[in-house]
Amino acid sequence: MKTLGERIRYARKARGLVQQQVATHLGIARVNITQWEADQTKPEAKRLPELATLLGVTESWLLSRSGEDPQPAKPGKQADKPVSRIIPGQQLISPEKMPVYAAAQGGDGHVIVSFDAVDYVKRPAELESVRGGYGLLVAGDSMVPAFRGGDMALVNPHLPPSREKNVILYHTPPHGGDVEAIIKQLNGWNDREWHLQQWNPFREFTEFRQEWPICHRVVGRYDAR
Structure with a gap:
């Protein structure tokens, strides 16, 4: 997980989410998530706090893999209930x-x-x-x-x-x-x-x-x- 895109993909799967769920929560098109994970584009800095919260990681982990890696969700376990967006x-x-x-x-x-x-x-x-x-x-x-x-x-x-x-x-x-x-x-x-x-x-x-x-x-x- 050397790139931001790889870490987003890893954390999303560990959280038990599909790309569309992430896109819907952020109010953007699914293709944006696909491009992030392929390292074709990067999320705007203002989206990082909300993205990190949704994926259950810290901003530092997303940016530099600082701290422990998120643990993959157990089979059949779904992500936590979504929360309303919190504005920084x-x-x-x-x-x-x-x-x-x-x-x-x-x-x-x-x-x-x-x-x-x-x-x-x-x-x-x-x-x-x-x-x-x-x-x-x-x-x-x-x-x-x-x-x-x-x-x-x-x-x-x-x-x-x-x-x-x-x-x-x-x-x-x-x-x-x-x-x-x-x-x-x-x-x-x-x-x-x-x-x-x-x-x-x-x-x-x-x-x-x-x-x-x-x-x-x-x-x-x-x-x-």
């Missing part, structure tokens, strides 16, 4: 601020969101120029370990739905006042239904799009303070 502090570059809204626990895994800002925080790079970008303080534990109560979901309301991404679905349009919402992983959809997943307890289920017409994409997370 150095990417919080915008002097502008965005609103933060609070949620209260409702019934059946739902939350009640109040669109009266409870705080304002610096915009991360992903939302630097996004009009209407916001943060939502998560309530409840249905998405642990991706989100824990008190974590802040960073939301881009303009991105289209995407498979295997965390989203917030709204029962009523979020134009003011209190609205009902759910935060889940979106596994797919059709003309009638959203196909959703939560982690705690693990459950896959569907909701009618007519009842939950608004889908906002989660692009990152701030840990609870």
Whole structure:
């Protein structure tokens, strides 16, 4: 494992992941992972922290093989549950601020969101120029370990739905006042239904799009303070 590409491939296989899973988690095309592993291209420096976390290694190991090699996954063992993307502090570059809204626990895994800002925080790079970008303080534990109560979901309301991404679905349009919402992983959809997943307890289920017409994409997370 003399090259970065060889170490990425080794760590990915040790983690029990296929290239598409890595690409989906990073929000890029699978061909990028193929090119990295073949040492045709290299990942951008800003992607290394997230890539290392996903592969269960350190950045130092990826760059120079410093430390112990990851142990291959046992046959039949799958990788740990994916976690929501954590944005490094150095990417919080915008002097502008965005609103933060609070949620209260409702019934059946739902939350009640109040669109009266409870705080304002610096915009991360992903939302630097996004009009209407916001943060939502998560309530409840249905998405642990991706989100824990008190974590802040960073939301881009303009991105289209995407498979295997965390989203917030709204029962009523979020134009003011209190609205009902759910935060889940979106596994797919059709003309009638959203196909959703939560982690705690693990459950896959569907909701009618007519009842939950608004889908906002989660692009990152701030840990609870």
